[in-house]
Amino acid sequence: MTNIALPLPSTAPDARAAAKRAARRERGRGFYLYLAAGTALALLFVLPLLWVIVRSLEPPVLTGQPPSVADFTHMQVSNYSILLGSTDDVGVNVLNSLITALGTAALTVLVSTMAGYGLARFRFRGAGVVFGAILVAFMIPFQAVLTPLFLELHFFHLLNSLLGLVLIYSTFNLPFGVFVMRNTFSQIPRELVDSSRVDGAGVITALVRVMRPLVVPGMATTAIYAFLYSWNELLQAYTFLTSNNLMTLPVKLYEVMTQQGTSGVLNYGYLASGCVIAMVPCMVLYMALQRYYVRGLTSGALKG
Numbered sequence: 001m002t003n004i005a006l007p008l009p010s011t012a013p014d015a016r017a018a019a020k021r022a023a024r025r026e027r028g029r030g031f032y033l034y035l036a037a038g039t040a041l042a043l044l045f046v047l048p049l050l051w052v053i054v055r056s057l058e059p060p061v062l063t064g065q066p067p068s069v070a071d072f073t074h075m076q077v078s079n080y081s082i083l084l085g086s087t088d089d090v091g092v093n094v095l096n097s098l099i100t101a102l103g104t105a106a107l108t109v110l111v112s113t114m115a116g117y118g119l120a121r122f123r124f125r126g127a128g129v130v131f132g133a134i135l136v137a138f139m140i141p142f143q144a145v146l147t148p149l150f151l152e153l154h155f156f157h158l159l160n161s162l163l164g165l166v167l168i169y170s171t172f173n174l175p176f177g178v179f180v181m182r183n184t185f186s187q188i189p190r191e192l193v194d195s196s197r198v199d200g201a202g203v204i205t206a207l208v209r210v211m212r213p214l215v216v217p218g219m220a221t222t223a224i225y226a227f228l229y230s231w232n233e234l235l236q237a238y239t240f241l242t243s244n245n246l247m248t249l250p251v252k253l254y255e256v257m258t259q260q261g262t263s264g265v266l267n268y269g270y271l272a273s274g275c276v277i278a279m280v281p282c283m284v285l286y287m288a289l290q291r292y293y294v295r296g297l298t299s300g301a302l303k304g
Helices: 012-056 069-073 078-083 091-121 127-139 142-155 162-186 190-198 203-214 216-232 235-240 249-262 268-288 290-301
Strands: none
Touching: 012 268, 078 268, 091 127, 091 162, 091 203, 091 216, 091 249, 091 268, 127 162, 142 162, 142 235, 162 216, 162 235, 190 203, 203 216, 216 268, 216 290, 235 249, 249 268, 268 290
């Protein structure tokens, strides 16, 4: 009887399996390293916010003292009730800030969209010079044009007016908005616009019905930037507003701080509560438009 030698099983499948296991282990180490770094960065940004929230819930007698574990047993909302109550009613100031921030965001998005559409889709002599001049406005600080702006608002009777403040805020947000929207419109294929014009769509129709859904990320980026700028801005509002019933929230908090500071007693609980109130609209807006904001920055603002 003849012995037939059977072929030894190939080691290639085992080598491939071992390579796959090693690759999974390598990806696992990278993933955990990424997770650890992301958690550390998140704590770096979140812990100060949590600290302000905790301080805002402490009684006034504890906010100026060194922290201790016992402070967590005395949480209350007295700072918010006093700040929003009869003593320092910031509800009107919050409403003023909302009106100013929403008006600035809407006006900036509207003008930036039209300007970006024109600079990206129309060829005319001097387009590059115009766009360059808009970018130069990035380098002009507010302090350099404070006196001309004050005189201009006085001439048009817009001093001590939320409308005048909206116009000023929109002016300083337009360079960034035009920059984002111009690059966003430049990414839309020209064939799409040409086909819409072949179908009979005009310039405005093509903008509203064809390109508008494609430029929503850029519009959201512009709106968030303009809203946060006007919501947190202090110097311009403090310069152009004089009536207490027109003050925005940052101006009101500054007044509370300076008035209490001159008397020698500064209530940090009031300030912490005001900071928490100021954080809420910003966090809500950013969480609602986060995906559009990130997409607009990566696809529009960082190209071109």
